[in-house]
Amino acid sequence: MPFLILLLFIAVPIAEIALFIEIGGAIGTVWTVITIFATAIIGTWLVRQQGLQTMERARAAMNRNQMPVDEVIAGLCILVAGALLLTPGFLTDALGFVLLIPPLRAALAKTIIGSMRASGRFHVHAGGLGRAGNPPGGGPGRGGRGPVIDGEFEDVSDPNPNSPWNRDDNQGGNESLPPSDDTPERKP
Template sequence: MGKLFLLFAIMPIIEIAVLIEVGEQIGGWNTVGLVILSAIVGAYLVRQQGMMTALQARQKMQLGQLPGQEMVEGLMLVVAGVLLVTPGFVTDIFGLALTLPMIRPTIAKAVLKHMQVHVVNQAQNGGFSAHYHYQRRDQHQNNDVFEGDYEVKSEDKDDDRPRLDR
């Protein structure tokens, strides 16, 4: 509850105070121009980084890997886009930090680690009724994964077992 209060009550007050201070230093119209410019540049950065993250996710999926980090980074880019389009300089700083390719992967790794610990804790505390195991195709020891189609044909009326034909 305290975090939501901070987000919705204190943050706008800080933003307004910073906008007023910047407006007094460089003028009102210049401040408005900077806010609009930051939104345009932010939208461009989020789009560029989003396409790069989507490409990385596609490459991982083609290798048979889960793109967990890329999914978290994509979510972070959505948050960055909202922060950069929101009028204000403080939110722009946080949004810009989330778009930088030097900072975003580090934060994404920390978020993934936190999520894994949370899921493990939930499972240990009986929070899940079933445990699922994911194993990539190239991790099978005997390469016993086969893909194919089959059709069930029953020609004998005496034999109730379905027959598989290739």
Template sequence: MPFLLLLAFIGVPLLEIAVFIQVGDVVGLGWTLGLVILTAVIGTMLLRAQGVATLNRARASLGRGEVPMREVFDGACLLVGGALLLTPGFVTDSLGFLLLLPPVRAFALDRLKQSGRLHVHTTGMPPGGDDPFGAGRGPTPGGGRGPVIDGEYEDLGDGDVGEPRPSRWSGVAGPNESPDEAQDGRSDDRS
């Protein structure tokens, strides 16, 4: 793997230089530089539009309670494609533009699934979009009462609601105590 990375870091710039020379011979230096800048600008605009559309599809998938696997893959392809488009060169721009095409991304995702290199494990997601904990939705389809929230509680007994309770902590005033009374452990309001 390190050899492949070294080959890519050496081979891609050499290939870009060779293509620059060939294009420069045909159209001239000014047009060559203009084409490189133009591809970067067009690629950035396409990347922004595709990114917003992918984000909206991911939100819709989450709202339906589905795992947005395709949208995450599309987002990763757009990220790599954007980096390639911002790198000066015709070869990297061509690869970046290919990653912006939805059919190319769909083909790559299908190939990854078929090769067994892509595994997705999910435990299920609640439907409801912005409400990931399902508050206020009532019983779940499986018969449960909704999400389980871990916590601690203290049973305060069956005392009257309006009856003041002594403070649990020394020095902390209860609802009918002043801070001075809490320090002394007495209250004038109690009978």
């Protein structure tokens, strides 16, 4: 994977330079620069519009107590498209505009989600309560299993069986537990 990234960092600028030379020779330097600025401006406008639409769809999905997984992946695609469109070059602009086409973005999202699920590393956990105080998946009265509480624990028992902390009331005599840090000490 690191080799692939290194190869991209070398190959993409070389391809961009070659495209600048070819297109600049065909349409001229001034029109090449104008085209690069125009694609950046148009791309920024499209990224803004589609980003706002995606945020609205994500908000609507969360209001329906659904996880906005498709919208998150679409948002990531729009973010990458914006970075590509702001990078000067014809190849990066073409890839950025491709990521702004909603059907292609949806197909890419479906592919990404499918590969993540197939790998077994993709789990969606929804927490919190819905609008009426019910868990999003339904409470026990609505056919759901109820809320899931995830937690950690630590065994804090003393390994010494003769410790006063481990004695029952029948074994312990008149010892009292020491006061905790948050309670005031009692004086006899």
